[in-house]
Amino acid sequence: MAHQTMSAVAVQSRIDVECEKYTKRIDSGELTLSHAHTVLTNSDAYNMDLFKIAGLAKAFACFQCSAD
Incomplete structure (x- = not known):
């Protein structure tokens, strides 16, 4: 558990x-944004912890996504 x-x-x-x-x-x-996507898809290679991965994903979404 x-x-x-x-x-x-x-x-x-x-x-x-x-x-x-x-x-x-x-x-x-x-x-x-292209490099951010590369980093997110290869986070192990960039030695990122979960907080960095989630923070980058959230920032990426803010630039890529709409509120609809």
Whole structure:
């Protein structure tokens, strides 16, 4: 049986911190959406933890997706 070690609020807070970092990098042109996609599909090669992966995915979605 797995035991929850972190609250959903704490997890979301850490994801949001990473998302903000990636959003700034994408917005400034330092990170392209194409490269962000490559990083997400090869996260092991980039040595990313779950919070970085989720933050990048959230930032990517903010640029790629519409609210509809």
